[in-house]
Amino acid sequence: MTLMAAVDASVKVAGLQDLTIHRSVSSIPFAGRYRLIDFALSNLVNADINSVGIFASPPFGSLIDHIGVGKSWDLDRRKEGLFFLPTTHQNGGIATVGSFHDFEEHLQFFEKSRHTHIVVTSSFVAGQLDYKEMLDHHLASGKDITEAVGTGGSLKSYILSRRLMLELIHSYRQKRILSVEDLVNLKKAPYSYGVYEYKGYFAIIDSIQQYFKESLGLLDENNRRLLFLPQAPIYTKVKDEPPTRYLDGSSVSNSMMANGSTVLGNVKNSIISRAVTIGINANLDHCIIMQKCTIEENCELAYVIADKDVYIEKGVRLTGTADRPIVLRKGERVTKEDSQ
Known part of the structure; x- marks a missing residue:
């Protein structure tokens, strides 16, 4: 059979x-x-x-x-x-x-x-x-x-x-x-x-x-x-990117980090995809950040899903909940005024 x-x-x-x-x-x-x-x-x-x-x-x-x-x-x-x-x-x-x-x-x-x-x-x-x-x-x-x-x-x-x-x-x-x-x-x-x-x-x-x-x-x-079982791998499209860079002053805890990102801020309890930039003094908690997003300095994000190519300008504060996370759509640009 x-x-x-x-x-x-x-x-x-x-x-x-x-x-x-x-x-x-x-x-x-x-x-x-x-x-x-x-x-x-x-x-x-x-x-x-x-x-x-x-x-x-x-x-x-x-x-x-x-x-x-x-x-x-x-x-x-x-x-x-x-x-x-x-x-x-x-x-x-x-x-x-x-x-x-x-x-x-x-x-x-x-x-x-x-x-x-x-x-x-x-x-x-x-x-x-x-x-x-x-x-x-x-x-x-x-x-x-x-x-x-x-x-x-x-x-x-x-x-x-x-x-x-x-x-x-x-x-x-x-x-x-x-x-x-x-x-x-x-x-x-x-x-x-x-x-x-x-x-x-x-x-x-x-x-x-x-x-x-x-x-x-x-x-x-x-x-x-x-x-993710060793005897039954999960395959995906291979992308050749350098390891994620963690610069002075950054911190990451209890998070999954893909390749190709640059981290200057603080990340905890989050999932970060490929080629993401996280600026100085940005704080992320319980966030899912997809490919090629940019989060500028001094942002405060909690319970946020950012789709691919989202750009978050400096000083933005967004707080969702576990039951109602904030969803930023693909390619969206978020300013400080948008978050007030």
Whole structure:
């Protein structure tokens, strides 16, 4: 039995709107140097799945820039490998995983494959699913569709036969079902449904609050050890940048720091991405700062998410809360007057 995969990168997640104006959910930065889709792709290649279709809806420029031809995941192959399959949904697809409408648009991806079974998964769950083990469980159960579940709910990943997938694509309008997730939730006859119990660490990123909570939760070393396993690496696009520079007078504690940044201020309980500049006497606490942001001197930031290319002028003071972090949108410039 062999597996292929369909990664749904078109799911519309309303709770992440501030971070998805210029990108899809799948390409939201996570844990300093990764994108959310890295976890789905890495789980697949770690299970020796080498035929992967990414179903994406606009805006997907950021996603294309990140995954390219799949080289970082060893999916740039002459046979099979990575397939980028754009859909006609604008500004995100439906709210459930595995849209049959999207699959129908690229029916040949399923028809031409020789694989017997397929993984359907989302791109907004960070975890370490073992699809080889899940397939063995699926086959042993004799069920038509198996759903991965963990403590607290679904991991938005499913295994079914390719034959059944083709049947569902051809009949979804008649059966009045939208997606694989929709089918599993409705438990439509005559199919049988099983569950695969996942006992590892996972994070479902479906709102700003969850994104903030799960991101800063990785400052706990125990969580990092559970998510980043030596035997199952999480791969991402490689960027050659120098180490972060910590200049005289700076201090950093309990934080994750990516490469290429310059720190002159004070950072604690925060996640700092690549190529960020933090000025003299700037104080950051419980912040997530994405790539290429600039924070000038004497700024006071607490419970802030700054998207890529944000510029914060000197003396700005911004204070959110754990439940309601302040979100600065991509490319935004914040002045001292804005923060008063």
